[in-house]
Amino acid sequence: MRDKSSILKEAKLKVTPKRMAILDILGDEPNYVSPEDVWKKLKLRFLKIGLPTVYRNLEDLARIGIISKIIHPNRQLYYYLCTHRTHHHHHHHFICLLCRRVEGIDFCPEKEIERIVRYKLRGRTVSHMLQINGICRECLSKEKKEEFV
Numbered sequence: 001m002r003d004k005s006s007i008l009k010e011a012k013l014k015v016t017p018k019r020m021a022i023l024d025i026l027g028d029e030p031n032y033v034s035p036e037d038v039w040k041k042l043k044l045r046f047l048k049i050g051l052p053t054v055y056r057n058l059e060d061l062a063r064i065g066i067i068s069k070i071i072h073p074n075r076q077l078y079y080y081l082c083t084h085r086t087h088h089h090h091h092h093h094f095i096c097l098l099c100r101r102v103e104g105i106d107f108c109p110e111k112e113i114e115r116i117v118r119y120k121l122r123g124r125t126v127s128h129m130l131q132i133n134g135i136c137r138e139c140l141s142k143e144k145k146e147e148f149v
Contacts, residue, residue, distance in 0.1 A: 026067055
């Protein structure tokens with residue numbers, strides 16, 4: 001991954017110790033994490049850090065595309081530092097609802113979506129987000145093994 005401070009500068013965000021720590025925490029996690037989990041880890045590094053500050057920073061980082069926002073079926077927001085982002089190409093995510101793993105998917109039906117919006121809805125797309133929720137191959141394999149026990 002590129003240097004985190006240069007990523008923040010390119011995005012015209014101030015490089016702060018708390019933002020750097022958030023990126024470190026997310027970078028160390030192979031799975032998506034909740035704002036509360038990030039906050040608990042930040043409290044070990046900073047004497048004064050409020051949950052609203054964590055939410056605000058996560059939203060700022062997600063808004064400019066440095067991190068990905070995961071919307072779980074339980075309606076809770078989670079966040080993930082996507083390694084695909086370093087390559088600057090458009091992609092989407094598959095989220096395992098059991099183990100919380102996030103995998104990039106190099107597929108996008110953007111042209112089809114734009115065509116449907118333009119011709120059927122008489123509108124224009126500005127942006128889109130596609131998130132696929134499911135169960136990963138490792139979790140499926142564990143389920144099958146448990147069936148025979």
